[in-house]
Amino acid sequence: MASAARSKIASSVFRKDLFRDKVAIVTGGGTGIGKGITKELLYLGCNVMIASRNPDKLETGAADIKAWQKAGNHHAKLETLPCNIRKEAEVQNLMINTLDKFGQLDFLVNNGGGQFISRAEDIKLKGWNAVVETNLTGTFLMCQGAYRHWMKDHGGAIVNILVDMWKGFPIMSHTGAARAGVDNLTKSLALEWVHNGVRINSVAPGSSIYSDTAAANYGDIKIFDTIKESVPYHRLGTVEEISSIVCFLLSPGSTFVTGETVRADAGQSHYACPTLKIPAHDKIPPYSWQSDVNDDDS
Ligand code: ADE
Incomplete structure (x- = not known):
């Protein structure tokens, strides 16, 4: 692996029963950041339905997560359901199925998304629509479905x-x-739904978050060395450094926060200052929450 700090963290900074008996849907919950979020929710006692368009990825991810749960002896329930978030009927089916299985829906994490690299001049309308439909329309349909069916x-x-x-x-x-659209959608829905007790926030990870899924998507792991240079911490981030923020935003610790987007990028998105070159340093230590279980797959 390039200079990525592979995480061995399998627990949480939060107390273990924080989300006991709660229920979450996590889209894209079988891979990468979504898998990290799913694990932390499960660790905290939350039952989780993971959904993805790709049934193979879903089942492979779920098998890994279940093995990890077994090794750590913590057993919140994990279910899977294939769902294309672009299709309203499939989103409805996901909501109905989750409520059938678990009887409630406390949390929704819209992590599923996708894109491809292309110069704007070369993007065909079909490709443009597919990316916007997945990342913006899919997120909207999921939010609307969760709201109508439960929240x-x-x-x-x-x-x-x-x-x-x-x-x-x-x-x-x-x-x-599309993602900038979701940032704005977050604010609109936060205001439209606040009177029914729904909070909605976003997390914007930097490109420095290392996961095997991200590495596979980039195709060339060396790209993380380049990315690291643009991060003021001079290190990569881990999926746990995203999932902990997601858990905070779902938790009672953030009841006074809604309509907000948290940038989780170690200052990378602010670092475009030609007058300052941040010297080499290692003063922001790795995320080092101690684990009771080894984790080798996120
Ligand atoms: N992940 C990427 N694209 C998706 C889609 N259309 N539905 C669900 N999860 C996805």
Whole structure:
């Protein structure tokens, strides 16, 4: 692996029963950041439905997570359901199935998304629409589905996962535009649904978050060495450094926060200052929450 600090963390900074008997849906919960979020929720006692368009990835991810749960002797329930979030009927089915299985829906984490690298001039309309439909429309359908089926009557908390698109996203303009749309959607829904006890926030991870899934998507692991140079911490981030923020935003610790997007990028999105070159340092230590279980797969 390039200079990525592989995480061995399998627990949480939060107390173990923080989310006991709660229920969450996590889209894209079988891989990468979504898998990290799913594990931390399970560790905290939350029952989780993971959903993805790709049934193989879903089942492989779920098998890994279950093995990890068994090794750590913590057993909140994990269910899976294939769902294409672009399709309203499949989103409805996911909501109905989750409520059938678990009887409630406290949390929704919209992590599922996708894009491809292309210069704007070369993007075909079909590709543009696919990316916008997945990242923006899919997130909207999931939020609307969770609200209509449960949260309107019972409240709840939603977290959307964005990307670092704050200064534009050249060669991925479609996803930059869609994710910026989700940032704005977060604010609109927060205000429309607050009177029914629904909070909705977003987390925007930097490109420095290392996961095997991200490495596979980039195709060349050396890209993380380049990315590291643009991070003021001069180190990469871990999926746990995203999942802990998601858990905070779902928790009672953030009851006074809604409509907000948290940048989780070690200052990377602010670092475009030609007058300051941050010297080499290692003064921000790795995320080192001690684990009771070894984790080798996120
Ligand atoms: N992950 C990437 N694309 C997706 C989609 N259309 N539905 C669900 N999860 C996804």
